[in-house]
Amino acid sequence: MPELTSLADAWGLAPAVLAVVGFGVGLGTVFAAVDHVVVTGRPARGAVEPVRGALRWLVQQRRTTAAPDRLLWRIGVVAVPVLAVLSLAVVPIGGRTLLSTSADLVWFNAMETLLWAAVWLIGWGPNAVPALVGGYRFLAQGLAYELPLMLALITAGLAASSLRTTDILAAQADLWFVVTMPVAFAVFLVCATAFAFWGPFAAPAGADIAGGVLSELSGVHRLLVEAGRAVFLGATAAMAVTLFLGGEAGPWLPGPVWYLLKIAVVVVALVGVGRRVPVLRPDRFVEVAWMVLVPAMLVQALVVGLLVLAGAYR
């Protein structure tokens, strides 16, 4: 296999980091715009709304609460966008990743698990009841989505016999993984929506607890967390395309165009479906996750394992 260098080696560290941050912000903006269009049904407003909202939060006066735990609160707020961008470090851009490690999938997974800590801290920090309830709801939700998500990631790695995302792309040259692992693809998207606590999994920030973890955030802090969630959701779409939809593979058009096109399709599908499903209570989702998603993923992993032994991915 030809040794692909990482983006950092190819372009230098600073330009590569800038490129990944720019890509992440772009993905997040697209996700927020599509989300707004689907919710309001007004395409013209949707395109500018993410920018308008960001500017509004930038100039908004910050409010605080009585006796907050400022240090932990700020760590949580800053961690969300930072982790979102770090998760993109192992998502290929132009066929290369910012970091090329032998454990890319675990890296992506680790960035997402650090979100457990970050979201709980955002709930804990303000010393307010709705926020704390939201933080604990997120932990309950985490117990539900984490194992199916890990199994979905590892199934893609199993088929490629590698945890490196560029190897997974190379392994899909003949057949996109979504064909042999549709369950893993669907579970990955469901669980990714859950860790970004968006759409049907927005209970940690639910209206019934006055916005939950988001309730006491204002100004720049609110912007950072909302942007982090949007970037995470965009990064998820890019990762889903990488792991299951063959990345840049496709006829006629150049690779990057296919890549962006596929990401756009995944984002539109995710928002289109996600916004039409009511919010799920975390305790109910836990039962569904453990009774349905985990067994389904185990069967999916078994099928892929048998296909690997039969030489289907060579």
Place this chain on the structure above:
Amino acid sequence: MGLVLTDGAVVAVVVLGVVAVIAGIAVFVVDSMARATFALLASFLAVAGVFLVLDLTYLAVVTALMMTIEMAIMVVFMIMFMMNPAGLMPMTMVHNARGSAAVGAAVFAVITVAVWTVDWPPRAGTPPEDSTRQLGEAIMGSDMLVMIVIGVGLFATMVAGTVLATHRGRYDRFGADLDASRPDDPVRGGMPR
């Protein structure tokens, strides 16, 4: 000799090591459940950083992953078992201060003496091309029995902890003869039953 590190890497290892120790001390200095938990997490993340510098990527990310989830699960277990479940009251991680200080100092002394006096063997062979693969082969090969035993032990502990914490068992849910077709739950779950 062992792994050859650049000067930058040596500085990074030293700095991360100091951060790990300071964060570890902070666990016993702060008076809040949240701060103690996250000081401990910060300590583990610094160790993960050391692994990353040593080019053991898999160990680094898996340490970050496991320790973060562990802290979160610990919070869940705290809700299950403690009288101060949300961690809202000031608390301390130090109990029996004198005894624990004596034990800590003694263990530190033993380990330090051991580190400097043991005649460490020289490295045989070279670092592997891909430490992740080597680790995977060890876990799924020669060390598999150890991993399975640890896995079963951890699983038994978790089940036992959950059993101790729950106040409604299967006899409450399915009746004394376990013959109810639908569980009698105060709140219905996500499955249609």
